[in-house]
Amino acid sequence: MNSQAIPPLAPDAPTVLEMSNISKSFGAVTALVDVSIKLRQGEVLALVGDNGAGKSTLIKILSGFHQPDTGTIVSQGKEVRFASPRDARAQGIETVYQDLALIGDLSVFHNMFLGREYHKRFLGLNLLDNRKMREQAQLYLDTLGITIPSVNSTVDLLSGGQRQCIAVARSIYSSPKILVLDEPLAALGVRESAHVLGLIQNLRQQRQVSVILIVHNYNQIFEVCDRINFLHSGEVALDASTADTSEEELIRIVKSGLGSRAIDAAAAEVRPGLV
């Protein structure tokens, strides 16, 4: 089902996002050094790297959760500065965080609409329109083919994979321009992984959404990604197109360039099923 080739990116696809010379330290820990990445419209960019390489930190800067120490972000042609995730979301940048950012004590539908709740006027008060949110959430999850016991149940009660599905569904609900996914497949079964990868493909082809995908499984990368950036010790060590690179070649480059520790890590990463 997933063997269809990735259609090539339009040669004139405009750049929608450019993060330049981003550095970030947490006290004594340097997470990112002078990292630059570029994303074109409709492109799916894989961000790979060892544990602790700084992938999550980079996308949390893009999402407005962290502020960079240095560097600039240019989105849709103009420089932006995100003081909080609200700003990034307002600009059409949606993020699925590695920790999913779901609220365990709230229901599925409240989680779906957290930060952009529907309201109704009642006696002059601005109250939550729970009915509308419940219906919309149910409808939307049905459309995406995501089945959960009930949109009313609290997220606490869902399985890890179900929660991951909710987080992904939430991120694409508002038709983002840029979608950032930090290991969205980590807890998903084979079917669900394929399903989410399919969703990414659809978004890209039908709505020209640009995607940054952090994922450890190289098979999955070659299934959906146009380009791959390898982050190592807080720096971009490799920027390659998946069309010009074969899976074996990529692994060889990663191995040869980066010492034995990276070889083991890369070997572990390509073992199928080990995510």
Added chain:
Amino acid sequence: MPPTETKPAKKTGVKVPHTMTERLLILLSRYREASIAVVAIVLVIYFQFGSDGGFLSPQFMSVVLRDTGRLGLIAAAEVMLMITGEIDLSLSAIFSIAPYVMALLSVTYGLPLAVGALIGVLIGILVGAINGIITVRFKVPSLITTVGMLFFLQGIVVSIYNSQPIVAPVEQPFNAIFGQSLYQPSDALLSWHGITAFTPFLWAVVLVLVLALVLARTTFGLHTIATGSNIIGAREIGVRTDRMKIYNFMIAGGFAAFAGIINTAQFTSADPQAGSPFLTLQAIAAAVIGGTSLLGGSGTVIGALIGAFVVASLNNGLVMIGAQATVSDIYLGAAIIAAMILSIQVDRLRTRRRV
């Protein structure tokens, strides 16, 4: 991709077999207010028989409900904070200082009580804001921030006027609206004076219901829960968690100030010692007995009001049926611990089902 091929079939997932005790705990967690209400009713019946019918007399009820009102306001405010994962131990001092300022302004400058009350409530809100800002900006645990604030305010209030109680003037319609003396034996239940004996309690009921509405039906309430349930996640998705905490500290300060004001209106006296730290502790006890966990992320303000009624009933009822005043503390202590054990069992059940 064709949907038939990709639809994940996941209908199972939350089916966990439960023992009888677990089922009972689940039931309790779902209907926390109801279970505490049952406790309250049992207590009322016990005291009613123990006192040969004196407990439910309007006169005695006006005392119990007065205590319930002021305790319930503080307990409900404390619940909002506990939901965000914070606590405020300075509320008793705000309870003292707000009406003291009101009475002082009235006595020395002839300011109308209503204006003084407004100033008092604003002071409470301001103190709450300071508590909140110190807690979130400087990352001082709120337990410490507010204990500091408690001593600070207590020091101020006793130094303003040599720690003397002030007789607050009676003004109409202020006192009719906010409270004027307890129920007298000569009152008829449906007389104007008879009804105004319960106004402080009615205020508490109205405000707690408003808070319950805010918690359950507004974005503010949703974000309050999100803040306490998963602060990092809430922040990642764009909830302004710092603000949510500060706002809830402000609500708590305002509520405590208002509780102090209706208390003073009813006693027509502002005593700098009116709110001992014990008041805050009783309010927290009421919140816990009412079913609010200390883990953050959930809580019930209506439960807190009923919990306040339980505490007030214990305090007054035991004395009425002839126990020593101190005996009520024994029961209160036991009740707090029992409620906590129950609450933690319920929470553990909830977290155990977390994957």
